[in-house]
Amino acid sequence: MIPAAPIPVQPDTPRRWQALWREAVRDPRELLALLGLDALAEGLSEAAARQFPLRVPRGFVARMRPGDPHDPLLRQVLPVLDEERVVPGFGPDAVGDTAARRGGGVIHKYNGRALLIATGSCAVNCRYCFRRHYPYAEDTAAAAGWREAVARVAADPSIHEVILSGGDPLSLADHKLAELTDALRAVPHLRRLRVHTRLPVVLPERVDEGLLAWLGDLPWPVAVVVHANHAHEFDAAVDAAMARLRGAGATLLNQAVLLRGVNxxxxxxxxxxxxxxxxxxLPYYLHQLDRVAGAAHFEVDDANALALHAALAARLPGYLVPKLVREIAGQPGKTPLAQGATAAAR
Incomplete structure (x- = not known):
């Protein structure tokens, strides 16, 4: 999927995203040294780093504040001892993905929508990731040339939207993405395509001409749902990537996670x-933390979450206030976090 040989770079040309991917920081101590925070090494968890390795692009590291042990971007990626705590209610399958697996990398939870686990690869490993324990080796849609995944979508006329997720679907090469969408063109009941991705934020160089050509050629309306949790994740390179995605016709939404010590x-x-x-x-969802094992130290209790959301609604126009939701296994959609709420957010 990612070529192993070095990619030659000509002077005065942008670095290709694959090379930047390979140069990501993978050693927690190196990350701390880059930020002048070597003293934090005593709080690192080697066990957590083995189970869910550190990976963070250097461009994302550059947005972290040197010397700040509480930097909100650093907190999202650094494997710490808190991850080793066993906390009741936190487990390996926080959102019921296992029960919703249909084979071929297809997860079918909600009416009208099927999610494809396109790949297990991602440019950054976020410590709160609800799929940090997912068995990617057993179940990705890209296996066998997408055939099983596409067949399952084609066989169910109730599916009107395909959601590409992972991992991160944009970690795949453009020709792999085109293989999938070329096959999906033959599905007559497909009306929309959605892409869930963190790459335009953490590795904005991924939004290159090849990706834009793929997006621009798709026959369906496309929503690209990015993932940013803090304002410092945006910089000029990210702004330019978002502008390129909009220029290709994509609707851009953001889903964030409410994280203690981050936002x-x-x-x-x-x-x-x-x-x-x-x-x-535009903001889409603000998720209450999915209760995945290793992430309990990020949890914000419901009372504080509701108070924060109410204060946001009092400060910002409605179109800048996302839905505050929780994903509950077995429910027909995301569940709004509100006193006595039972309806599912669509």
């Missing part, structure tokens, strides 16, 4: 959604 204040959330909007991205 659990009204100011941080308001800054995030305003900064995203400035880059052309």
């Amino acid at each position: 659990d204040s009204v100011d941080a959330l308001a800054d995030l959604f305003e900064r995203g909007h400035a880059a052309g991205v």
Whole structure:
């Protein structure tokens, strides 16, 4: 999928995203040294790093604040001892993916939509990731040339939208993405395509001419749902990537996760959604933490989450206030976090 040989780079030309991917920081101690935070090494978890290795592009590291042990971007990627705690209610399958697996990398939870686990690869390993324990080696849609995944979508006329997820689907080469969407063109009941991706934020160089050509040639309306949790994740390179995606006709949405020590204040959330909007991205969901093993230290309790959301609604226009939701296994959609709420958000 990613060529192993070095890619030659001509002077004064942009670095190709594959080369930048390969140069990602993978050693927690190197990451701390780059930020002048060597003293934090005593709080690292070698066990967590073995189970779910550190991976973070150097461009994302450059947005972290040197010398700040509480940097919100650093906190999202650094494997720490808190991940070793066994906390009741936190397990390997936080959102019921296992029960919804249909084979061929297809997860079918919600009416009208099928999610394809396109790949297990991602440019960054976020410590709160709800799929950090997912058995990618057993179940990805790209295996066997997408045939089983496409067949399952084609066999179910109730499926009107395909969601590409992972891992990160944009970690695949353009020709692999085209293989999938070329096959999906033959599915008459498919009306929409959605791409869930973190790459335009953490590795904006991925939004290159090849990707834009693929997007621009698709026959369906396309929503690209990016993932940013803090305003500092946006910079000029990310802004330019978002502008290129919009120029290719994609609708841009952001889903964030409410994370203790990262964005659990009204100011941080308001800054995030305003900064995203400035880059052309509308807020979609603010997720309560999926209770995956290893992520309990990020949890914000429901009372504080509701108070933060209410304060956001009082500060920002409605189109900048995302739905505050939780994913509950077996429910027909995301569940709004509100007193007495039972309906599912669509």
